[in-house]
Amino acid sequence: MASLKEVRGRIQSVRTTQQMTKAMKMVAAAKLRRAQDSIVKIRPYSEKLKGILDNITATLDSSFHNPLSEERPVEKVLVVMLTSDRGLAGAFNANIGKAVVNLLESKYKGMQVDVLTLGKKGNDFMQRRGYKTLDQFVTIFSRLDFDNVRKVAEYVMNGFLAGTYDKVEIVYNEFKNVATQIVKTYQFLPIVQETTEENVDDRTLNTDYIFEPSKIELIQELIPKTLKIQFYKALLESNASENGARMTAMDKATDNASELLKELRLSYNRGRQAAITTEILEIVGGAEALKG
DSSP states (O other), X not given: OOOHHHHHHHHHHHHHHHHHHHHHHHHHHHHHHHHHHHHHHHHHHHHHHHHHHHHHHTTSOTTOOOGGGOOOOOOEEEEEEEOOSSOOSTTHHHHHHHHHHHIIIXXXXXXXXXXXXXXXXXXXXXXXXXXXXXXXXXXXXXXXXHHHHHHHHHHHHHHHHTTSOSEEEEXXXXXXXXXXXXXXXXXXXXXXXXXXXXXXXXXXXXXXOOOSSOHHHHHHHHHHHHHHHHHHHHHHHHXXXXXXXXXXXXXXXXXXXXHHHHHHHHHHHHHHHHHHHXXXXXXXXXXXXXXX
């Protein structure tokens, strides 16, 4: 059994850890509020912009060619992996790592695949397993704004247009709520036309638009902008998910520390009571010996 001094030391250590987890939970909660505000603002804009583009594109004839929608035999693939720069966020980073490894070893096994890591934890995860990574944008989350994200999106788009990659997929955590983050694999390029007879807005298709400049020029301008917004949205989703996961993890860690403190205090009190009892018995025994 541990001595009373050792138990006191453990109690102090657990108490210090609990204070740290409480502080980290509060910081994550504050960051989460800001991240949620960003997501709430960009989601309607992103969805509406993509909807307008899909609806207008559906009215074009088959002669229209967009190089970002070009389907070609898949030989070279780029997987964009979104993780965090720091740990202590539960299974947030591990889930993304498992999803990417599963993608590489099943769907793209035998192909030439590069992994663009956005977030230090993802880069470390892949390098430890011997995968080739592109890490020039690994610290993007240290300053997450549209200007920075636009550069990454343009790098990815230029790689596709130049033929360096035939397909680009993004693996990230979609934010649902504080306790739930959903791992998503999203085909970024080539663009997938999602407009169908069921989801096309008839009001949009039947509207007599006046285009200035021409419809083709307008679409050629909208497509890159929509892709950049979609890319930015994925990073904002990942950022919100990270803070939600960290807040949940630190909350559980704080509760676990409270339970551990209860057990340690109980153990300390039992040990202290046993020590006092032993001392009393020794005193009584000594007094009886003196009487004898």
